[in-house]
Amino acid sequence: MNLSVALSTLRVAALQLPPCTTDLANNEAAAFAAVRAAAAEGAQLIVLPELSMVPYFASAPGGQYRDWAEPADGPLAARCSTLAKECGVTLFVPFYEVDPATGRYHNAVLGFDANGKPLRAGPVARKLHLPVGDDPPPGYDEAAHFTPGDALHVVQVGSWRIGVLVCYDRRFPECWRALRAAGADLVLVPVAGTGGDDMDFFVGELRTHARENGLAVVCANKIGDEFLDGARIDNYGESCVIAAGGAVLAHRRGNEGPGIVSATLAHADIAATREKLTYFDHRRVDLYDTPSF
Template sequence: MNPSVALSTLRVAAVQLPACTSDLASNEAAAFAAVRAAADDGAQFVVLPELSMVPYFASVPGGQYRDWAQAADGPLAARCAALARERGIALFVPFYEFDRASGRYHNAVLGFDADGKPLRAGPVARKLHLPVGDDPPPGYDETAHFTPGDALHIVRVGAWRIGTLVCYDRRFPECWRALRAAGADLVIVPVAGSGGDDMDFFVGELRTHARENGLAVVCANKSGDEILDGVRIDNYGESCVIAADGAVLARRPGNAGPGVVSATLAHAEIAATREKLSYFDHRRIDLYDTPTF
């Protein structure tokens, strides 16, 4: 990554992957090919969808498919690091994590800089909020499969400070406020499925959080149905890049299928947006129970 470019502008890409199958090697090959295509098109910063290389499996009983989990310093991480280094990009890869130290499983995100070095000071970014629902039948229970993360996660890519909210985490305004308070410029939102939303609401919710907090957003989702043990997960795409004022800079509908959406973000534009739309600075924090937000 050119340091002079990284200081002021960043070409970001959200990769809309095809639905995964139980052939993990094929899933990985598709993901890596898409990352290379994004980099060849000029992306300096690439984000993949939630659980990017395995089908969404939270509709099955807890404990199944644990052989799919990987350590944060395991073989998958090594291959992703090599890919980031090969293409000279910052790369964010959501994965099914097994933490050797605790013996716990997480819905997590690997991050690498353009030299292939891990983007983390401690644990990887982990999903903080775990949903339980009954749609589609027979329902899903992420608490049966994952342990929630216990901290918001911010890393630096050049001059940019990057926060991570995995799928359901995006629902909680406090997360966005806290990331802005911690100095984030950009939030990545890896997603799988539809979450029961229509497509306009899905994008509208992200636009609202971006504008309220002066944060750019890169959201990546899969496209197409995943079928695992007879259960269908509808990944409906809508991967997008959203400016800090809520403007949609790029968006790929699900019916367009797999592909890449990309846009250029500028630090100066984020600063100008925050000066014009001063919602964060105008908060009456003396009235709130949690004044740091």
């Protein structure tokens, strides 16, 4: 059993997973093995990439692959809960969700504490912004597959307040500011694909958001191409852990393949960064904190 996350330090791990195939049981087995390995190395909080158990399918016609979706209290959630308790870790698992109450589908994230208890009565987060693009061909249209979430989420895990931004959500500075305003210490960013970025920009963008807001970041991406119905999704890894001041604490490049990216975060370091870098406190909210801005 790992140490409680009530401590002032937290050992975090981003899992850089191999590409998924249509063999969902095999995808899950690989992800669960990686969780167990990270826990054995001392991780207390573990984050998996976006849509961690299925191939990225947003290049397919809208509505296809809906049989892959599960409710937030479905069989996958039960297995993840058991895994979190078995390993004694806080676990965040991105998945394809169907909400039985609304019939809507979401790109979402489940969270469990070290006792296997859900961190809230449903997903920790639903992806808020849904991109459309054509790189790589034949492109993708997430709005044809998912309904966007309607709220930012911050969960309390011991003494840590943790926010989640799913992939494209990281592009919007307002999200980061809002998470800091909501008391977040740490932001988890599960990702799939490249979003058209080169590798230096991918990490640099996260470093910038971390430093601007005094927020530590854990980003998990897959590595390797996924192929589905003739479409290719180029996952390039670059999973990382970034300090609140923007320093890269751990980083796994794509050419290193799948693996565990881990580092230790400390409340004291975050507090010291915020005392030194006072951007958040110096905002002129009298000028721009209005709905029309």
